Amino acid sequence: MSSLAERLQRKSQKASATKQVRLKLVYVDFWSAVKLSFLIALTLGIILVVATVLVWVLLNALQVFSAIDGLMSNILNQKFSVTTLLPLTQVxxxxxxVGLLNTVVGTVLGAIAAMLYNFSVRITGGLLVGFTNN
Structure with a gap:
């Protein structure tokens, strides 16, 4: 009688055929789509806020605002300051x-997209997705 290891070795020597599964996506859960779109929009809003602050700090550190102040002072013939016009707190x-508005609009758009997909499935039959074991 053969051992379990020998049986497994013989089994692994056989060529395995590629298996394919085809599924149709016929329903998107509304609340799952809303939660996912909220998280994506919130992440993009946080990235927007951090990027805005970093760009302002970088421009200030590179003396770009000072160069603009000098240029505008020459053009207007009066003292001009970008940092007093647009301080970091205001920016x-x-x-x-803008990040909060982005979050609200992104969440609403995600909900609308889920509803439209669920309504369009009745006409189109759904999205066909194929998976293989490769």
């Missing part, structure tokens, strides 16, 4: 407001 607050 960051504007970025937070």
């Amino acid at each position: 960051a607050l504007f970025a937070v407001v």
Whole structure:
């Protein structure tokens, strides 16, 4: 009688055929789509706020605002300052407001997309997805 290891060795020597599974996506759960779109929009909003603050700090550190101040002072013949016109707190607050609006709009668009897909499945029959074991 052969041992288990010999049987497994013989089994692994056989060529395995490629298996393929085809599935149709006929329903997208509404609340799952809303939660996922909320998380994606929230992440993009946080990235927007952080990127805005970093760009402002970088421009200030590279003396770009000083160069703009000098150029505008020459053009207007009066003292001009970008950093007093747009301080970091005001820029960051504007970025937070835009990030919050982005989050709300992104969540609503995700919900609308899920509803439209669920309604269109009745006409189109769904999305065909294929998987293989390769």
